[in-house]
Amino acid sequence: MSTETKCNPDLVRERAKCTFDVNELINLFYGSEKATKERRHFEDAVLAVKELKDAIPEEYLSHKERYENGVRKATILRDVYRDYKAKHNRDPPPNQITKAVIKDISPFLLHNGMFVPTIAGQGTPEQQAEWLPKAESMQIIGTYAQTELGHGSFIRGLETIATYDPKTEEFVLNNPTLTSFKWWPGGLGSTVNHCVVVAQLYINGKSHGIHPFIAQIRDLDTHKPLPGVKVGEIGPKMGFQTANNGFLGFDNFRIPRKNMLMKNAQVLKDGTFVKGINEKLTYGTMVMVRVGIVGDCSFYAALAATIAVRYSAVRHQSHIKASEPEAQILDYLTQQHKLFIAVASSHVYRNAYLWMEKMYTNVMKELSQDKQDNLPELHATACCLKAVCSRDAGSLVEECRLACGGHGYMASSNLPLTYGVTIAAVTYEGERTVLLLQTARYLMKAWMAALKGKVLSPSVSYLLNSLKESKKPWQNTPEGIVKGFQHVSFGKVKAAYETIQKYMKQGKDYEDAWNLASVQLVKASEAHSRAILCEVSWEAVCSSSASPNLSRVLQQLAQLYLTYWTLETSGDLLLYSNITKDDLIILRDKYEELLVAIRPNAVGLVDGFDLRDEILNSTLGSYDGRVYERLMEEALKSPLNQETVNSSFHKYLKPMMEKAKL
Numbered sequence: 186m187s188t189e190t191k192c193n194p195d196l197v198r199e200r201a202k203c204t205f206d207v208n209e210l211i212n213l214f215y216g217s218e219k220a221t222k223e224r225r226h227f228e229d230a231v232l233a234v235k236e237l238k239d240a241i242p243e244e245y246l247s248h249k250e251r252y253e254n255g256v257r258k259a260t261i262l263r264d265v266y267r268d269y270k271a272k273h274n275r276d277p278p279p280n281q282i283t284k285a286v287i288k289d290i291s292p293f294l295l296h297n298g299m300f301v302p303t304i305a306g307q308g309t310p311e312q313q314a315e316w317l318p319k320a321e322s323m324q325i326i327g328t329y330a331q332t333e334l335g336h337g338s339f340i341r342g343l344e345t346i347a348t349y350d351p352k353t354e355e356f357v358l359n360n361p362t363l364t365s366f367k368w369w370p371g372g373l374g375s376t377v378n379h380c381v382v383v384a385q386l387y388i389n390g391k392s393h394g395i396h397p398f399i400a401q402i403r404d405l406d407t408h409k410p411l412p413g414v415k416v417g418e419i420g421p422k423m424g425f426q427t428a429n430n431g432f433l434g435f436d437n438f439r440i441p442r443k444n445m446l447m448k449n450a451q452v453l454k455d456g457t458f459v460k461g462i463n464e465k466l467t468y469g470t471m472v473m474v475r476v477g478i479v480g481d482c483s484f485y486a487a488l489a490a491t492i493a494v495r496y497s498a499v500r501h502q503s504h505i506k507a508s509e510p511e512a513q514i515l516d517y518l519t520q521q522h523k524l525f526i527a528v529a530s531s532h533v534y535r536n537a538y539l540w541m542e543k544m545y546t547n548v549m550k551e552l553s554q555d556k557q558d559n560l561p562e563l564h565a566t567a568c569c570l571k572a573v574c575s576r577d578a579g580s581l582v583e584e585c586r587l588a589c590g591g592h593g594y595m596a597s598s599n600l601p602l603t604y605g606v607t608i609a610a611v612t613y614e615g616e617r618t619v620l621l622l623q624t625a626r627y628l629m630k631a632w633m634a635a636l637k638g639k640v641l642s643p644s645v646s647y648l649l650n651s652l653k654e655s656k657k658p659w660q661n662t663p664e665g666i667v668k669g670f671q672h673v674s675f676g677k678v679k680a681a682y683e684t685i686q687k688y689m690k691q692g693k694d695y696e697d698a699w700n701l702a703s704v705q706l707v708k709a710s711e712a713h714s715r716a717i718l719c720e721v722s723w724e725a726v727c728s729s730s731a732s733p734n735l736s737r738v739l740q741q742l743a744q745l746y747l748t749y750w751t752l753e754t755s756g757d758l759l760l761y762s763n764i765t766k767d768d769l770i771i772l773r774d775k776y777e778e779l780l781v782a783i784r785p786n787a788v789g790l791v792d793g794f795d796l797r798d799e800i801l802n803s804t805l806g807s808y809d810g811r812v813y814e815r816l817m818e819e820a821l822k823s824p825l826n827q828e829t830v831n832s833s834f835h836k837y838l839k840p841m842m843e844k845a846k847l
């Protein structure tokens with residue numbers, strides 16, 4: 186980090202006010218002092234590579250140049266990872282330094298994030314032994330090709346076909362229609378030479394559902410598409426410009442039998458199909474990534490909050506009191522209302538991610554012992570938390586951007602790109618509504634079990650408690666608020682269930698009744714997610730090992746989250762809990778007190794995310810607060826400022842002005 190001496194004086198004053206030890210917060214957030222040291226050490230190693238620095242901002246490059254620069258940097262970054270591993274005999278610690286290097290999304294994201302994990306998770310030991318060493322060492326580069334032009338959400342409807350030919354012991358891949366073309370996979374456009382292709386398996390004319398296959402699609406030497414492969418890039422998007430998303434179609438393209446990933450289902454040489462213990466295990470990589478996305482949401486909220494809070498400490502505009510100098514915009518309570526929820530939410534998502542990671546690890550361990558009982562709970566929880574955290578994080582990033590006024594609209598603030606990237610997570614890895622409806626299926630089953638007095642899984646056991654406690658008075662404490670959210674979820678689950686029953690009594694079948702109740706079902710899932718986020722995050726701060734000074738601030742943040750959402754969803758609470766109008770007025774006052782209490786620590790709290798200037802990549806958010814200098818320095822990099830008079834003056838403007846004189 187930069188030294189205090191060069192800092193903007195407002196930021197120096199802000200840091201002097203901080204009531205807790207920022208380093209303690211950093212170590213707590215990232216796990217330990219050792220983890221912080223190792224992460225910083227690795228980040229230093231990456232940033233020391235001169236070739237990774239961009240000569241001009243990415244925005245001035247063409248689509249093609251941006252991609253090529255992205256690949257160039259991704260390969261150098263990969264070398265740094267490899268060297269670290271060779272030297273330390275372990276992978277680099279979790280870090281976000283890719284953001285400092287690639288800025289947008291790496292063309293290798295899908296290779297590392299889904300191709301390798303799918304081989305590891307869906308391959309037999311022999312298949313892992315064949316492909317993992319090559320994939321991990323980047324001798325082959327791959328992606329996860331599932332979505333098609335016609336189908337993304339409903340994957341049982343995928344149209345890519347893999348027909349088994351027992352004579353040659355091969356699968357024949359085909360994309361018979363335009364809508365069957367793979368569309369979206371990252372890196373597919375021009376980067377990868379392999380992919381996991383998810384396709385409908387046909388044996389002797391019989392369909393056996395969707396399965397993952399490994400296909401080599403480009404020649405390893407020439408990189409030309411192999412015969413029978415049509416592949417390309419899908420073009421510019423809201424973000425993800427360097428992710429190199431592509432399309433792919435096969436025409437009688439043959440792959441050997443061993444290329445079907447067969448940890449779950451298998452196809453024997455003679456074409457016998459052997460079912461796996463649970464066909465949904467084929468969807469395993471998606472579950473893992475959904476868990477990871479909750480962690481990503483924490484990062485994006487932290488990044489946007491760091492930029493907006495630091496900028497708001499530096500920016501002065503208007504007066505709170507006419508007799509006093511222009512105020513730091515951070516002193517306006519409205520600004521605190523916009524920003525502190527992003528700081529608090531980042532901590533909430535982080536704690537939710539750590540909690541989900543544990544659940545994921547336990548279930549994977551159980552699955553390795555053929556125990557599947559907790560898989561439905563994992564799937565349902567990963568779906569709704571991914572859905573709610575990504576939508577909220579997108580809104581928080583956008584609110585941070587708006588809170589920076591005009592300068593937040595500048596690409597150099599890095600808030601527009603951050604929004605484009607964050608909001609993509611609402612759609613990828615399962616569209617929000619679709620995932621919330623998956624959770625709703627689980628909630629309906631849980632509710633029916635609750636009605637029968639059965640024991641419920643831990644994440645939904647509150648449904649039983651709420652059933653018993655519905656008469657208890659409201660308590661204006663964090664624990665009381667957590668219970669309140671559980672009551673809301675309980676009420677919405679019950680109402681959605683009863684709506685389905687109502688339609689069925691009117692003669693509708695279950696599917697139609699489900700569709701007619703689906704707005705309520707989605708809202709029940711959202712309420713369930715909020716109840717989990719509130720409970721998990723409150724428990725995490727209460728059980729944290731932080732010092733009293735830090736603990737006080739972390740509790741304030743967690744309470745801010747609880748109170749913010751109580752006020753945002755007061756209608757639901759009035760409907761489904763015993764909260765009163767007077768309780769809400771007390772909580773409104775409490776919320777405002779929390780904003781004021783957090784205010785002196787705002788800069789310390791975002792410093793506690795320990796995001797380097799290179800990761801923030803923002804004129805508004807750097808540690809030293811040289812906002813105006815950086816805005817001007819970046820503007821001067823515009824190609825239009827490299828010449829005093831642009832040729833368009835002589836070509837168009839001057840002739841127009843002269844014509845106007847006639």
Ligand SMILES: CCCCCCCC/C=C\CCCCCCC/C=C/C(=O)SCCNC(=O)CCNC(=O)[C@H](O)C(C)(C)COP(=O)(O)OP(=O)(O)OC[C@H]1O[C@@H](n2cnc3c(N)ncnc32)[C@H](O)[C@@H]1OP(=O)(O)O
Pocket residue numbers: 294295298299329331332337338339340341371465466468469471472473474476477478481542545546560561564612613614615616619620623626627
């Ligand atoms: C420990 C964690 C470590 C974390 C490490 C972090 C690493 C990664 C982190 C960061 C990111 C890196 C990568 C980012 C990638 C970004 C690029 C994006 C890539 C993509 O988008 S890939 C494509 C993603 N596509 C989707 O998500 C499709 C969404 N659709 C579906 O998943 C399914 O179609 C469906 C679930 C909506 C429905 O499936 P289906 O029709 O087959 O099922 P239903 O009939 O509805 O339900 C039947 C039954 O099955 C249960 N079920 C469904 N899915 C699962 C599952 N995955 N697991 C278990 N069970 C499942 C469902 O609940 C039903 O059960 P019941 O019948 O009700 O009992």
Ligand SMILES: Cc1cc2nc3c(=O)[nH]c(=O)nc-3n(C[C@H](O)[C@H](O)[C@H](O)COP(=O)(O)OP(=O)(O)OC[C@H]3O[C@@H](n4cnc5c(N)ncnc54)[C@H](O)[C@@H]3O)c2cc1C
Pocket residue numbers: 295329330331332335336337338339368369370371425430609612613614615616617618619622
């Ligand atoms: C940036 C980005 C990167 C991606 N990367 C990859 C990748 O690497 N590999 C890959 O395979 N895919 C990738 N995808 C594709 C992504 O997984 C899909 O776009 C996503 O799963 C949503 O599917 P869809 O586009 O078919 O949306 P649709 O399902 O068509 O959604 C459109 C609307 O229909 C609604 N809808 C659909 N089904 C239902 C239902 N059953 N009930 C109620 N409403 C419904 C949705 O709620 C939504 O409002 C990527 C997408 C993006 C945006």
